[in-house]
Amino acid sequence: MAKEKPSIPKGTRDFGPQEVAKRKYILNTIEKVFIKYGFMPIETPTMENLSTLTGKYGDEGDKLLFRILDSGETLEKIRNSKFEIRNQNEFNNLIAEKGLRYDLTVPFARYVVMNRNEITFPFKRYQMQPVWRADRPQKGRYREFWQCDADVVGSDSLLHELDLINIYAEVFENLGIDVEIKINNRKVLAGIAEVVKGIEHLNTIAVAIDKLDKIGKDGVSKELTELNFTDTEIENLFDIITIKGNESEMLETLKIKLQSSQEGLKGIEELEFIFNLINQSTNEPTNLKTDFSLARGLSYYTGCIFEVAAVKGSLRSSIGGGGRYDNLTGIFGLDGVSGVGISFGLDRIYDVLEELKLFPETLSQGSSKVLICANNSIENIELSPVLQLLSKLRNEGIASELYTEKINVKKPLEKPIKYASSKKIPYAIIYTENESLKLKNLETGFQEELSMEEIIEKLKG
């Protein structure tokens, strides 16, 4: 067999020890808060039936699904079809019935429907797993990336919106990232559409203003003009979505603008209710802002819409988002179950923490606390005392290892210390036959003769 030069698929990554430690730090920080707010974990399979996935993410989403080739005689199937396959879709359906998880929301909806009889509602679950999308890879966008979701299904109460906002605030505070949590409401967007041009233009307006950050006011105006919006309509639209003031002033102004829209006023009421709740609770996230242009592609949202972005550094794209969807499980035959949820994007949060140098320094420690180095190659010493030392350390819960390789007897510590340094092991124990043990601090170089008990005490401290 030819020796191939190995590589990994584009858009995917390997994670070395330091990266895994940093990713775990983020996951643990998020998970702790999820648990504190009463969410419980579930996990769903990497592969889902394509019947579960297709049609849930729009045509664009369907194209980005990774499909798994069926096992067995797929070529035979193609031959049996007499190669009369009209298009790529038909071809795909003939040879692939499974796909990789595209997000955590649809599998969660499927889970709820399949387990409806065992679940007590409201059901508060969290889920932290990778998802896959055949997107064009670019900076900050990967084909395999992790989402961390918390959702509540089976309750209409806006108290859950409050909890989710508090979770966002607390997680990012714990991570040390300054963020802005933007909030809007689908009903407000509907009201705006009604007032500006008519409810049937809701999607067009939502898609256009969603791009405001990227293409600016001029870009959005141009796009709307091309879609037959009059200058007055566009002016009215911007008039509303750029309302200024503090939160209560903005909502008061919006109330006047949307006074003719029942749905719009309902949306404002929901936002007001949430701001009131926040004022009443002691954990007051001051970084929650209304943004009447926030739409997040609307997708399945029916109530509140959330989005979180960092306010420092160069990475200002969304690191979290979510909202309320009144009938998510309806696609799987279970109607009338309202849900609200948020998602954290692990990989983007990682990039923000890296750029702003916000990872705790202690994370960069290697896994072992101490490396035992003999002053002779391991095959030339009596192993018994060394092995007993090693057992003793480990029995005390101290992560320890023994340097197992040949050494240069003239410079007996050279290779072990290079090894320890690469793993960021902070201490070495120097073992010499018939002599007492020495403990060496590898950062300062300080070294002292100590008994085994003293060493253990020192390393445990």
Added chain:
Amino acid sequence: MAKEKPSIPKGTRDFGPQEVAKRKYILNTIEKVFIKYGFMPIETPTMENLSTLTGKYGDEGDKLLFRILDSGETLEKIRNSKFEIRNQNEFNNLIAEKGLRYDLTVPFARYVVMNRNEITFPFKRYQMQPVWRADRPQKGRYREFWQCDADVVGSDSLLHELDLINIYAEVFENLGIDVEIKINNRKVLAGIAEVVKGIEHLNTIAVAIDKLDKIGKDGVSKELTELNFTDTEIENLFDIITIKGNESEMLETLKIKLQSSQEGLKGIEELEFIFNLINQSTNEPTNLKTDFSLARGLSYYTGCIFEVAAVKGSLRSSIGGGGRYDNLTGIFGLDGVSGVGISFGLDRIYDVLEELKLFPETLSQGSSKVLICANNSIENIELSPVLQLLSKLRNEGIASELYTEKINVKKPLEKPIKYASSKKIPYAIIYTENESLKLKNLETGFQEELSMEEIIEKLKG
């Protein structure tokens, strides 16, 4: 769109909160020991290039790979080939260049080769991730399952074999599973082949005796007879692999039987060395047993071979295995890097713990410690004091939640307590406007009036 009845692909599973907690318990137990022995984590992508995977697991393995359909116009490719595709392999190669991870060893070898310049050897890594195989699903065999591997590459030292044996012993002791750790050596098997019929029959013999547990002595004999082994050869073989006695007696007897085989004697020497090391260290795993019939399909092993099985209950199949492979990275162009590793099968360990009722009882706790229940529906009470109570509890690190749904005012606790019971929440705080708080132990039913501070102290204890 028709409402489909949702399902998941065969051989895959959803995990609810209890199952996730139990799986995490196993993963954490294994991970703690890995870390204590100086192993550091890496993670590799779910998808690998098929060029990395194919040819590494034998023809049977290649058939069990899950292949990912390429994005884009695969139908076009088939058309362009004028449909002159000779076989399934050619078809697969034309439309799929990626596959799902099949084990953790080959991706690890690929990782080492790709990162050879950054890695300081010996490199001790652990990896705990799912793998996928298109096997026929059956009891205890899934298409998505987790492996937990620890490997050392870049060292010939048998001290690593010792560490790995100790890891097995310690993990299973911590989990409370009585196991037998079987050990053999590929060189011993080679010696047996040499002595019995000739080294060229090593694979045949290994494959046959590997089935001893399943088909018994008669079955193996029959198979070997059909492969032209004489009765004397078969008798000699069983004479060796069924040697009885304690470890040192067995090795002494084997030494006499294999005295004409250099390689066989080398294998015995390695086993003796390991048993000597174990006798010299204080953590003496008494459950290590030589088994001269252990072959584990040989695959890439060149030195020691390990296998672990539970000794109680109905599930006696392997829950772990591993061994030494002298040239694993050679397939990716990096020669002379020896490795030794072990694997834990999460899903089978789970099944054993479940059957033997060995999961700790505390794991069955739900995530929240306390549920706040108002004596009136949430929309009829002043929320401010309740929200402040909730914030205070969470600020103290107590996982808490508020019952948010409509209640029956005549039986105000009925619904909240049903909810708490389903999540195994152990306490409820009963809130009545203008009255003091009551803390109710939901297991005993005991209830007492307490101040907020007293409640916090009680729940933190």
